[in-house]
Amino acid sequence: SLPTKLIQSLSDLHPKPSHIHFQYGTAGFRTLGSTLDSVLFRVGIIAALRSKKLDGRTIGVMVTASHNPEPDNGVKLVDPRGEMLEAAWEGHATTISNASTSSDLIEALESLVQTAKIDLSKPANVVYARDTRPSGPGLVSALEDGFKAMSATSRNAGVATTPILHYLVKCINTKGTKYSYGDDSEEGYYRKLSTSYKKLVAGKAVQPPLIVDCANGVGALAAEQLNEYLGDALQLVLENTSITTPGALNNACGADYVKVSQKLPPSLSSVLKPGQRACSLDGDADRLIYYYLDDRGVFHMLDGDKIAALVAAFIVELVKVAGLEDQIKVGVVQTAYANGASTRYLQERLPVKCVPTGVKHLHHAAERYNVGVYFEANGHGTVLFSQPTLDKLTEYQPSTPAQSRAVEHLVSLTELINQTVGDALSDMLLVEVVLAHKSYSGEEWNSLYVDLPNRLAKVSVPNRNAFRTEDAERRLVSPPGLQTKIDELINRYQGGRSFVRPSGTEDVVRVYAEAALRTQADELAMRVAGLVY
Template sequence: MADLEGAFQMSLLHPNLKGVILQYGTAGFRTKAEELDHVMFRMGQLAALRSKKTKSTIGVMVTASHNPEEDNGVKLVDPLGEMLASAWEEYATQLANAEENQLTVILEKIIQEEKIEMHIGAFVVVGRDTRPSSLKLSQTAIDGIISLGSKHKDYGLVTTPQLHYIVCCHNTNQMYGTASVEGYYEKLSKAFLELTKQTPNRTDDHKHLKVDGANGIGALKLKEMENYLQKKLLISLYNDGTAGKLNHLCGADYVKVQQKRPEGIRMMAGERCCSYDGDADRVVYYYYDSASLFHLLDGDKIATLITTFLKELLTKADLHLQVAVVQTAYANGSSTRYLEETMKVEVHCAKTGVKHLHHKAQQFDIGVYFEANGHGTVLFSKDAQKKIQQLVENQNASKEQINAAKLLMNTLNLINQTVGDAISDMLLIEAILALKGMTVQQWDAIYTDLPNRQVKVKVADRRVIDTTDAERRAVSPPGLQEAIDSLVQKYSLSRAFVRPSGTEDVVRVYAEADTQTNADLLAHKVSLAVY
């Protein structure tokens, strides 16, 4: 038996007062900040155990992403920067909900089931977003880490993807990069500057980008990063956190869901703009056309742009690597059709939630994954990375091949492969647009989105809805899928699905059809079928 008496005594300073039942879901724990003190302490403990188990550095990120400022949350980051292993999500839930006097029992159980040797050293890195509650909550997580005799390093204010990057650096002997925020800026800016070196004709106009920082950590970090970019990107930053409230009427989630520009940003027709979310792991682009119509370029458009670019480079390099795109049920039908039929790329559909997409994308030489909401990245297999590196050094290859391989290498270095990253994705998009000499309108014109609508439905118990086929079909309650099928048949180019939300107590309905009116009608009728 491990000696957990000291840990128990420390836990008494962070009691589970409210008795709210929480579940470790796709985004970790997320709720009102005042309900999280004991959860933070216990997640610090779990991170220490996970570190002992994996003999690796583990991350604890305090954030509630795009949720309102009053909320907070916590996510654990696994050794290579991935999401926490599923089996441990269950431990997280048990620990968070345990009664005071059960805490030691549950810790003991985890230690035994996982055969954790408590004498093994542990190291946990901690980061937090800009919410007013985050500092105190991260200190509580650190108390939890210390309570199990683990060492830690507090990285303070960082974006979620920066913490994922830092964890990965720690566990790869700094092969992935230097484990610091400066190391992150250096790695990404070097790759960005190399890529844009090849675009001598870029005018200041082309270099100009307006960024909505959602009044969050992304704004703060982008300001720091700007110095590294040597004016090769001219950023006007709005919603930088100095005046507005986090995620309030701004940010990537607001823009995507409302399909309109955020407050607090001045936009002229044709200007390229983008929005981050509250922890800067998502980005969406948009612009107004000359008729004042708003155009959104979401995760699907981003995936298409990046995939096109990669495929072109692979052809030039004469490298035979398999590129696949992973989407979710929310991907616009036009994007899937374009990727499959025009680009001849394999497209896969995964369940909502980054871990599902990430996992699927790992199966290919190059796996591009994006959720429509703007969260995504590109994964390169070890073998693909090696082939690209070898081509860069191959003296028998043609100049064109080597140049394409160098561009691929810099692309690889610019991408945060651990998780979707607003800053990294934005820099990659900017580099691609520059290299292809493309405007945002030309990018948007690659395909036309099908009109779509998302609605939420409040139901007594969302768990009665069960889905299959990557959430595209409902298997329960009985009759629901048949009802959806018959509604869908009434519209052309239509598709609809329902799924229980993993982050809110609602059921989500998605519909698309040939016109906006029809998409709205279909979404409405499907939501009535859910009751």
């Protein structure tokens, strides 16, 4: 049975604030860091129970609030294959985090053990990491108390990016098997990425230096390491690396700033030369946005949709050259936020599916293809190769040198791409590979299709749960009548498209609008927001 005495005494050190309701949402628990102590303690226990439930396989815990402001923090659990926590357990986590006292907590835990049929005699193994937020160390020690309460075996991966933590989880759980994902260390990660990158660009002209905006977060540490492993193969020029300056994290920099404001981070204005490529990571380095200034100094953004278009077309071409067109089907997964022009571009080339926002929806949909490319417009995404596809690539007997080269490239791509989750550094190298192969400048990449002008807005409402959607969040079913009004507005704008959805991470409703003209997209967004308010 549960070590109730130990749990009780440790839980008393981490009381739940009485006035707060916690929710395990799209990105785990996420709110003001100063309110999360009890949640972290309890997540430590939940991680241990999840591991026991899965026969002692290692569970990951990541302490981060990604692109959110510095005072925020959060925590999410990673399942053994490096994937997001199974949906049913999101509910368990929410229930347990809201138990008001230590004895309520024990009761909630006992009920989870019963309903999930957890064998408590099994071992519990966890690996955990945090980003650079000042609230991180305190929250990590609360988490460690949770491990202690369950006598779990834990491994501290220190300060690491979210994708590195996912990588470690998968490596640990596949260690010594024929599906070994790699060496379960940070060095193993950098080596895997840099080695496959070098193979992929061998014989190509070295790309000019790439400016990397590290959002003053943990990505700065990882990019610095990666830079060393890359050596002469690619030079990263790191900017916004002030990880200890209070208030700097994600402040007027980073992938979310660039995507939402559609602007160059002011800190780069004196650094970036016309025509030069640059990219921004977010606070935990799982999102990536590229951009460049043209000859007139005008800013152009290359977001997740542009990355999807670039990468999907490249993989389709390699599969074709390899002679595997009939055997390996490539597909793309997007969300409603995907620019309409990107969807059109992709649909002309391969199957495209639209799913609700959130990595788990995209990831699962992408798993249905032999090769599934998924990217959110916000820059989070990756490419998944199914196991049969991986097997096919290793067993395939090419009949020409061109076929053989294409297959080698595909195999190297499966190593370069972090298949557990979106990974800004891995995606960045992926983009660089395609640009090198195609000899594309940022401008040529950007001209694959022309983005429809678009605008994102958020509206505070008394109750965001009153907003319910269908058709992959593209239409509202409630409040009643609102969708009809939105449709009437949309019809008045050329190329107009707009939708409204409740945020899964903030207490707001989001509005997206696009139209043929900039002014029209802005106006449509404003008017739809006006309907919501």
